[in-house]
Amino acid sequence: xxxxxFLSELLKVDIKIKNLLESESNKSDKDDRHNKCDLLCENDRxxxxxxxxxxxxxxxxxxxxxxxxSKVITEYIAAGEEYAEVKRVYSVNILxxxxxxxxxxxxxxxxxxxxxxxxxxxxxxxSQIKTFGKEYPSDLYPEYYLIxxxxxxxxxxxxxxxxxxxxxxxxxPPITIxxxxxxxxxxxxxxxxxxxxxxxxxxxxxESLQASDSAIETARYEAIEEGREEAISEKNMQFIVNSYKExxxxxxxxKIVAVSExxxxxxxxxxxxx
Numbered sequence: 001x002x003x004x005x006f007l008s009e010l011l012k013v014d015i016k017i018k019n020l021l022e023s024e025s026n027k028s029d030k031d032d033r034h035n036k037c038d039l040l041c042e043n044d045r046x047x048x049x050x051x052x053x054x055x056x057x058x059x060x061x062x063x064x065x066x067x068x069x070s071k072v073i074t075e076y077i078a079a080g081e082e083y084a085e086v087k088r089v090y091s092v093n094i095l096x097x098x099x100x101x102x103x104x105x106x107x108x109x110x111x112x113x114x115x116x117x118x119x120x121x122x123x124x125x126x127s128q129i130k131t132f133g134k135e136y137p138s139d140l141y142p143e144y145y146l147i148x149x150x151x152x153x154x155x156x157x158x159x160x161x162x163x164x165x166x167x168x169x170x171x172x173p174p175i176t177i178x179x180x181x182x183x184x185x186x187x188x189x190x191x192x193x194x195x196x197x198x199x200x201x202x203x204x205x206x207e208s209l210q211a212s213d214s215a216i217e218t219a220r221y222e223a224i225e226e227g228r229e230e231a232i233s234e235k236n237m238q239f240i241v242n243s244y245k246e247x248x249x250x251x252x253x254x255k256i257v258a259v260s261e262x263x264x265x266x267x268x269x270x271x272x273x274x
Contacts, residue, residue: 005181007041007051009160010092010145014044015051018239019256040076040256042242050076051090061099065091069142081249084131089142094167096149105151105164109144113137240267244274 007015019040039051050072069089077086113122123129123136134140149168156165159179166172166185177183236257243253250268254261268274 003039003053003181005179005184006163007039007092008180009163011043011090015049016042018042049090050087051092053092053094061093061095065093065144069144073142076252081252085247085249086140088140091142091144092147093145094147094149098150099146099148102148103151105148105153106160107144107146107148109146110138111141237267240264241271241273244268250274 004015004017007017017039039053041049041051043049069091072089073086077083114120115122121136124132124134129135132140147164147167149164152161152164152168154165154168156162156173156175162173162175162177162179162182166182172182172185236259240253240257243256244250244264250261250264254264257264265274
């Protein structure tokens, strides 16, 4: 996905989108860039994260951010799960209007606990650090990113700014592209410039690739032992295993992958995990 490249550059880790959890949009007004999607992602350490990307134009935007992250947290933890199972949420907000007072184009917000008297920064306990692999409460709490696109000075000096340039101009910067994902954007631009005949040939080529992928996937399904109620792809099978190891409960995994809880249990049993 193109979005993987942008998020990887922003968060400074390799991000892989596993599932689109929710998406909603409002396109009734061409000037109303209102869009929201929740993504279940995996970083390069195999940790599962929920990343929320929003576009809004609202007076109460800061309150909307707070509500949205709280809603994501409560919606994607299964009933009965321990609070320790809550996944960290990253709120990425792409703003095409002026929010607050500030000249920078990128702001990051975290939750820290500081001593009222000694001004020290509160750390997690030793047992919590061992359990969660984090040092501070802020490493567990939501992280907010505000991208004030119109504040960008149009000079891309690094890979992230190449993305900001694209978000502001809807075109690639006039330099050698180094940002992850922008090469896919470039391919899209090339397609848009094709004439009708070229587009038809290119679409036919993509269809042939998809047909090949489909044939391979069909062969995999047919190789699955007879009598299995639900055939599941190797990719989803690996996702189920990784999610279970990360602490997701079986009902939650089943909901995300869209299979029965029984099928999830069977796969985990085959792997010696349940």
